[in-house]
Amino acid sequence: MSNAEIEIAVDDPTAPEENSPSVTSNRAVDVAVSLLLLALAVVLAWDNWRTGASWDSTGPEAGYFPFYLSVILGGASLYGIGAAFLSSKEAMETFVTRAQLRRVMAVFVPTLLFCIAMQFLGIYVASFLLIAGFMRIVGKIAIWKSLLTAFLFSAVMFVTFDIVFDVLMPKGPLEAAFGY
Amino acid sequence: MEALGLLLHGFAVLLTWKTLLLMMVGLVLGVFVGVLPGLGGPNGVAILLPLTFSMDPTSAIVMLSCIYWGALFGGAITSILFNIPGEAWSVATTFDGYPMAQQGKAAEALTAAFTSSFIGSLVAVLLITFLAPWISSFALKFGPPEFFAVYLLTFCSFVGLGREDKHKTVIAMALGLLLAGVGMDTVSGQLRMTFGSTDLLRGINFLVAVIGLFGISEILLTMEERLALRGHAASISLRTVLAVWKDLPKYWMTLLRSSVIGCWLGITPGGAIAASFMGYNLAKRFSKDQDSFGKGRIEGVFAPETAAHASGTAALLPMLALGIPGSGTAAILLGGLMVWGLNPGPLLFVEHKDFVWGLIASMYLGNVVGLVLVLSTVPIFASILRVPFAAVAPMIVVSCAIGAYAIQNAMFDVWLMLGFGVVGYVFKKIKIPLAPFTLALVLGSRAEDAFRQSMIISGGNMKVFWANGLVGTITTLAILLLFWPLIDRLVASFGKSTPPAAKVEA
Numbered sequence: 001m002s003n004a005e006i007e008i009a010v011d012d013p014t015a016p017e018e019n020s021p022s023v024t025s026n027r028a029v030d031v032a033v034s035l036l037l038l039a040l041a042v043v044l045a046w047d048n049w050r051t052g053a054s055w056d057s058t059g060p061e062a063g064y065f066p067f068y069l070s071v072i073l074g075g076a077s078l079y080g081i082g083a084a085f086l087s088s089k090e091a092m093e094t095f096v097t098r099a100q101l102r103r104v105m106a107v108f109v110p111t112l113l114f115c116i117a118m119q120f121l122g123i124y125v126a127s128f129l130l131i132a133g134f135m136r137i138v139g140k141i142a143i144w145k146s147l148l149t150a151f152l153f154s155a156v157m158f159v160t161f162d163i164v165f166d167v168l169m170p171k172g173p174l175e176a177a178f179g180y
Numbered sequence: 181m182e183a184l185g186l187l188l189h190g191f192a193v194l195l196t197w198k199t200l201l202l203m204m205v206g207l208v209l210g211v212f213v214g215v216l217p218g219l220g221g222p223n224g225v226a227i228l229l230p231l232t233f234s235m236d237p238t239s240a241i242v243m244l245s246c247i248y249w250g251a252l253f254g255g256a257i258t259s260i261l262f263n264i265p266g267e268a269w270s271v272a273t274t275f276d277g278y279p280m281a282q283q284g285k286a287a288e289a290l291t292a293a294f295t296s297s298f299i300g301s302l303v304a305v306l307l308i309t310f311l312a313p314w315i316s317s318f319a320l321k322f323g324p325p326e327f328f329a330v331y332l333l334t335f336c337s338f339v340g341l342g343r344e345d346k347h348k349t350v351i352a353m354a355l356g357l358l359l360a361g362v363g364m365d366t367v368s369g370q371l372r373m374t375f376g377s378t379d380l381l382r383g384i385n386f387l388v389a390v391i392g393l394f395g396i397s398e399i400l401l402t403m404e405e406r407l408a409l410r411g412h413a414a415s416i417s418l419r420t421v422l423a424v425w426k427d428l429p430k431y432w433m434t435l436l437r438s439s440v441i442g443c444w445l446g447i448t449p450g451g452a453i454a455a456s457f458m459g460y461n462l463a464k465r466f467s468k469d470q471d472s473f474g475k476g477r478i479e480g481v482f483a484p485e486t487a488a489h490a491s492g493t494a495a496l497l498p499m500l501a502l503g504i505p506g507s508g509t510a511a512i513l514l515g516g517l518m519v520w521g522l523n524p525g526p527l528l529f530v531e532h533k534d535f536v537w538g539l540i541a542s543m544y545l546g547n548v549v550g551l552v553l554v555l556s557t558v559p560i561f562a563s564i565l566r567v568p569f570a571a572v573a574p575m576i577v578v579s580c581a582i583g584a585y586a587i588q589n590a591m592f593d594v595w596l597m598l599g600f601g602v603v604g605y606v607f608k609k610i611k612i613p614l615a616p617f618t619l620a621l622v623l624g625s626r627a628e629d630a631f632r633q634s635m636i637i638s639g640g641n642m643k644v645f646w647a648n649g650l651v652g653t654i655t656t657l658a659i660l661l662l663f664w665p666l667i668d669r670l671v672a673s674f675g676k677s678t679p680p681a682a683k684v685e686a
Contacts, residue, residue, distance in 0.1 A: 010566055015406040030610050037351060044358060047373050055640055062365040062372055065628045066358055073354035079347045095609060100404040104605075107403050111396070111577050111601075115594050118581065127578040131571070139570020146571075153575055157582065165234045167586045 013140040014106070016099035027084050029095045034080040041074035106138050122172030128154040183309055190537030194545060199242055202235075203542065206243040207550050210250015215257050215561050216572055222508040223394040224251045227576065229387060229516055230583035237520035238535050242542040244516060245496075248509055249301070249546045252492050253554045254561065256293035256485060261286060261562055262411035269453045269488040272460040276473060276480025283476050286414035290558055291424040292481040296435060298551045300489030303439040304446060305543040308497045312540075315501040316526035324633035325644045329654035331627040333661065334504050337448060338616040340664035345611070352607070352617040359384045360624020367632050379592040386515045386622050388584045388593045389600045393614055394508070395580040396601025399573050401608060415559045424478075431482050434463045438483045442490025446506055447497055459487030493543065500536060501526060504623065511618045519587070 048063035048070060055061070096104070110130055117126040132150035135141045161167040162180065171180060194200070213224030224247050232240035255270040260277035273293060280289035322330070335353055342349045362373045363383030374380040428435075438459035445455040463483035464473045473480050495506030496513070503525035505511035517524045528536050554561070584597035607614060638644035646652040660667065 010568060012406055012569070014570075016404065018406075026610055029606065033606060033610060033612075037355065040355075044373055047375065051370060051372055060632055060635055060640075062368045062370040065631065066361045066372060069354045069358050069361075073351060073358065076347045076350040076354060080351065083345065083347060096404070103403045104400050107399055107573060107577070108602075110574070111598065114577065115581065115598055118594065119591060123578075123582065123585070127574075127581075130578065131574040134574040135568075135571050138573075139568050141568060141570060149571055153578070157578065160231075161582060161586070165231070167230070167234065167582075168589060169582060169585060170591065 014103070014138055016097065016103050020097035020099035022094040022096075023098050023101050024095045026093045026095045027087070030084040031081055034077045034084065038074055038077040038081070041070045041077060045070035045074065107134075110134055118170055120172060122175055123169045124154045124158045125172055125174050127157065183313055186313075186533065186537045187309060187541060189533070190539075190541030191545070193238065193534050193538040194242065194541050199239055199542075202239050202243040203246045203546055203549060204553075206246030207250040207253075207546065207553055210247035210252075211254035211257075211550075211554060211561050212250070212564060213247070214251035214254020215564050216569075222390075222512055223398050224248075225509055225512050226387070226390045226394045227579045227583060229391075229512065229519075230586040232516070233519065233586060237517070237522055237532075238538045240516065240520060241513065241535065241539050242546075244513060245539060245542060246546045246550070248492070248513075249543075249550045252301075252489055253294060253297055253550055256297065257290065257554075257558060257561055258411075258565070260289045260293060260481075261414060262565065264411075269456045269484075269492070271453075272456040272484035272488075273481060275460065275484075276475070276477050279474070279476035280478070280481070281412045281414070285476065286412050287416045287420040288424055288478065289476075289481050290414060291416055291421050291555065292478050293485045294551055294554050295424065295428065296438075296482040296486040297489040298547055299435055300439055300442055300486035300491075301493045301543070301547045304443050304490045304493035304497075305540065305547070307443055307494060308500065308543070309540055312497055312501045312536075313529055315497075316529040319502055319526035320530070322526070324630045324637065325647065326651045326654065328627060328630035328634055329645055329651050329658065330502060330504060331623055331630060333654055333658040334619065334623070335616070335627075336658040336662035338613075338619065340661040341448070342613060342616070343454070344613045346665065348610075348612045349616050352612050352614070353620045356617040356620025357624040357627070359389070360386075360621050361628065366625060366629060379590070382588065382590075384596065384621075385587055385593060387512070387519065387587050388596050389621055390512050390515065390618060391580050391584050392597035392600025393604035393607075393618065394512075395576060395583075396597060397604025397608060399576055400601065400605040402569065403573065411562070411565070414562065416555055421555060427478075431479055433466075434479050434483050435486050437462055437466075438486035439490045442487040442492075443494040445487075446491035446494025448506070453488075455491035456484035456488040459483040496543075499524065500528065500539070503528075503626070505619060508615045508618050511615075511622045515622050 045067055048067035051063035052061035053063040053067035055064070110133065114126050114130040117129065121129075128150045130150075131153055132146045135146035135149060136143055139146075161169055162171075194203075209228060210224060213227075225244055228247055229244065232243055235243070255265065256273055256277070259265045259270040259273040260281050263274050263278040265271045265274055277289045277293060280286065319326075338353065339346060339349045358373070360383075362380055363371070364381065365372050371381065438455075441458050441462065442455045445458070460480060460483045463479050464470055467473065467479065492507065492509070495510045497506065499505045499510040499514055503514065503523075505514045514524050522528065522532060522535065580597060581594055584593045585591070587593060604614060607617070634644050638647075644651075645655045
């Protein structure tokens, strides 16, 4: 194969390594999810039973439909647990490797912090911090590029939503200081 | 012929500068999300949906559907130039598209991909133009039992025909229906499954769930991969385009076959992914020179792309005519319709003629404009990939958060979105399908209302679902489809065992 004219190349400096050890198998996650769903099904079934899951003169009560759905969900989850234990080696495949998990956390944790920050700083300041921080730390992109991109994006979002389309977003002290 | 007149009226609705501009914006954004790794049609539409909240419904749906066409076009670019399918339905395009790019025929491959996408959509749009009004006028006679039967048919066909483990499809669907039921019960006014929370009182908003399931979870999944890219740059000259188009008639059979497969799988919930593979495999099987497939044969690009687009477009047919989405993206568009205060279903064709025919006309126009746009701007879009994912990812997160918040101005929804993001990530990894989950979420309360109204009509007698020929046929068909895998196995074992020996199956 001739790859002579490769013209676009982008690097990924913090890519997960190929040979990272496995954290957990698909089977383990499968069983855990099924158990959680089973628990959810029991709670919902109980709640709907309390609401009323039988028939009265006008047809089914409010809890009728969801009650039987909870039963179906619970049944399918139970079946899922059984199937996960009986299934062959396919289920033993790696769910996520340690390096992958680290990378997933590298997005998830900042996103979580972003959602928390949004309530205090407003969405635009929080998004500036998220974008600049993420580009710098995860992407290893030059600091001025990170700051500039983050500023431009947040500014464009502010103008688009707050000024042009009049969509109200949570705002914080900075916007208040400018009178918005 | 009435359809033609209405279609012309639709074009008249469209041809304003504002709408045309929105179309262009939608297409560019769509190609953009289609090209970016880990983002595709449903994600793009879900993330960009909030932009349209302040528009009138016609402009909004035109822009959203253009995002969808754009994403369908964009998926092909990365498959061919980088061997990275931007979408699951572009996987089959890489088989022959990337080898072509390696042989220096990237421009031909791209032209072939875009052209066949266009042909696929066109066939499906023609089908929609003439079939949708007919189906909807037929569906106008439907009462609650008929509608419930149709919903049941949709749910059952997902379980019976889906390729995932059956219990996982059932889990996805039951969970979706349950979550759709959270909040105030529309018939009795009672509260259900709120556990005293005032935030849950409003129910779980479908679009918030979708933004989490498709936006946030996709970012998490994409980050697992190594995101370094190496690929070919390409520009398409008019000469290449004309050369490929001149050869087009030679492949009419492949194009036709793939279009038919695509339309069929798009209307039934089979999806574009299955359609693209089936299109490719059939083209290969019917070819005289099977070995040359996978080594850069242009038919190997034509076949899957035509099928994928025909299917992606045809998925809008049941959405428009019956209010039942044929794909994940169609489900999201349906959710959008409700936000704009339109009630999806056959009445749309009567009450909102402007809207429906504007949308159908925009399918024609959007695909023509889209074809010209991608053919002329491929180099620009390919270079989007130079933007590192570390810059794109946080921007998508921010867009998702803005979208989730904007729907009901509630911080609770942002947390809900994050939760759905995690759920989507885990579900995708353990192969609990998201399409039936989304479908159940969007149709849940409508299905329940239809069921309970039927029960009120009949006084609680289940026989109402077999009360006349029509509803009886649909209900029976639904139940048959639900048990289709079992029936299929029985039939197969009969077929195998009866001819040689007189062995009777129990």
